[in-house]
Amino acid sequence: MVGPADSVTKLPHPRQDFISDQQVRWCPGCGDYAILATMQRTLAKFSIPKEKYVFISGIGCSSRFPYYMNTYGFHTIHGRAPTIATGLRCVNPDLSIWVVTGDGDGLSIGGNHLIHCMRRNVNINILLVNNRIYGLTKGQYSPTSTMGKVTKSTPEGSIDYPINALCIAIASEATFIARTLDNVPSHMAYVLERAAQHKGVSFVEIYQNCIIFNDKEFDPVTGRDSRDERMVYLEHGKPLIFGKKKDKAIRIKRLRPKVFNLADLGPNEELLVHNEQDPEPNHAYLLTQMEYPDLPVPFGVFRDIERPTYDGMMDQQVRDAIKKKGKGDLKELIYGRETWTVQ
């Protein structure tokens, strides 16, 4: 497993600095507690002062997140957090901006904004807390719910084919794409740190357990008894090896990933080696297609590439215009090209 990149013993800030005075009101046992605590611990590791952080959310359980961070925060409207974050980022290059959204907020009502924010490569971090259910509205299926899911609004089972959040990110050409989970805090901390360090849009899907309406949804993959065989941690430059005894690997056969026992493979047979810096999206896309129950589910950084940021280019165009034409002169603007005088 990949450990956190953290070797710092004394943190620049006490974690308490990031805890607001508001009472946390998620259900006891909600996976969001772990995400909040990990976020607070992670930010404490950076030397950035807390007033430079802004958490922006939409609507849903996870969107209460900003209230509990003692930073700047804006709890906005359903699905629209990426738009507000985009505007803020475009006028302020110094902030560390985090959007916290959920599977309903981000992929249903706000799907359009999520796509466009990612394709533009706005320099913000987006956490998509995925519990495959609508929690705040008390238990309807979400766009990531599995087919056949029985919920209050689907008593005969869901007939909606689920959306794969990371596929959307790849299709939108996000420059940083990762997946982590709420019950391995060290891995989450590692992924959050990597997301924070990436310049450009960072998209992180977090598997999160909704204890009330969708309990144990991810257990077949991330539960203590299953995770060794059904999760694979991605490490850049290394083959995808998993299994309790680290005895299984992935190979590509006819463009599809397949599981092999290492013992059955000869020394010259090529394993699937992770390359998070591949400029082409194909490799990362292929990883997003590794789904339960056929294949182990990948966790970690799928993609981390560089591309100019939208906000950076916007700033540059303003600077270039000023350089070329000079700082705008009001008289020139108001008078325009042609005037006449009445005596």
Place this chain on the structure above:
Amino acid sequence: MDRKSTFETEAEERVRKSKALVSAITVRFAGDSGDGIQLAGDQFADTTAVMGNDFATLPDFPAEIRAPVGTLPGVSSFQIQFSDSIIFSPGDLADVLIAMNPAALKVNLAQVKKKGLIVVNGSVFNEPNLKKAGWKTNPLEDATLRDFQILNVPLSALTQTALKDQPLKLSEVERCKNFFALGMVFWLYSRSRDHTVEWIKKKFAKRPEIVNANLRALEAGYNYADMTEVMPVQYEVKQAALEPGTYRKITGNEATAIGFITGARLANKTMFYGSYPITPASNILHDLARHKNYNVKTFQAEDEIAACGAAIGASFGGELGVTATSGPGLCLKAESVNLAVMAELPLVVIDVQRAGPSTGMPTKTEQADLLQVMFGRNGESPIAVVAPKTPSDCFQMALEAVRIALKYMTPVVFLSEGNIANAAEPWKLPELDRLPKIEVNHPSAGKGPFLPYARHPETLARPWEVPGTRGLEHRIGGLAKADLTGNVSYDPENNQRMVEFRARKIARIANDIPEATIDGPESGRLLILGWGGTYGVIYEAVRNLKREGITVSHVHLNYLNPFPKNLEKILGQFEHVLIPELNMGQLLFLIRARYPKVNASGLNKVQGQPFQTKEIEEKIKSIW
């Protein structure tokens, strides 16, 4: 022609021509949307501006970029009234119509005065074109046009002859005919060609053959009118007695863009403009995108919602967030605007109204979004509303929208109209050093805890704290806010208090805006109460009636929420209040609700077209 004051003749060497001095003229150009009608109209307006007349224009074009050639939906027109006195309307009916094809004649015939002059491009009045335009017989050959003076000029053929030795394709030659027609109209109204000549040279500088062809077409048209007998009379309109000063020609959308850039500068803010392309607001975005060196950031969003959300994000970040749209887009922005109401952030929403409901008639004008901007959001959600009354007034009202938004920490709707957006008029340029600075204070950390909803005692505005400021970390959002701390609150008393605070904050803006002024007596039988783009026609109707001995008063509102403080008092001084609006009675609804004792009635029109002066005059006479 109307208002002919003197008539003089002079001997000409070639053809005997006379010259008539007139007070005001209305010209209408019409043709296919690909015929360069708007271009010819703009050139005529530019020249008219430089020659010192007052003028107002009415461009009217289809939503289709290139509707099938020669069909009725493809007809584009441009009307201009120019005068030797102050005017604000583009004129009711045209003295002259230039119809480039049978479809243009058909669509525009009703817009020409009886006995008016119609110049038709006879070259294209053939069987197929007549059929496309729905003429059963050729109107040039029957009695259809007996009420008009018809001048049948083979514009296409004459242009081809004039350009026969030019190295151009036939289709390129055909495109020069608008300059031939423009040349004729220039002669007819004694206009100088200099401005257009310079413009052609600059515009087509990269294609000298096009420069030559257009110049030659312009010249040929001018000479044709001058040398032949087709136009026996030449007219002249003297300079208008405009107030002394420096002027430019301006459209409403241009003045809007300039106004918001200036407002941002006066407030020392970056202007962030989030917009999704929509007619008739798009060219504000185009204008702003060319002015990045004024610290303007334009964001073409994925949709109307994102455009508004991003503008709110910019305001949250301490800069000036502006978003723009037209009616249908405003529906989409409603939820975001309400977030700015709850979070009490400054935001300017430009709504260039167009004919609705739904997609409606995108290129046609209307004033029917007033009640939407007043009430079209969930919950108790008052916001400020301002409306420009003429194209150049967009500048002043843009400054006001910025000032109110920043000072009162509120969304402000800038309610423009398609008719104002595209119409042009002379603008007396403001004295730059007289433009007042817009004061903005961002708080820094004090001794006690920071209270994001502690209000200014006078304006009731909350502080505008900027993320990144040490010691002011706090959370805002769309959930109900506790007084002072801004924390989430479901306390019943608190909610009542906060709703009332927000309403009082908007109401107090009335202390900070100019009082309404009356054009005419301060009391009497009839007051005409208008708002927005109906200013010009009401102004002219009231002036015309005064000449006939009917004296009525006129109040025009630039501020629709809140109303000017003295409005109730003014309305109380009149026996009757007439409210002409391009809707079914929306201001009337507000006035009746607010001032039930006022005896008000409406004059309403929803045809996608502005009022004509005579419609207002007739209505006034009917209740006089």
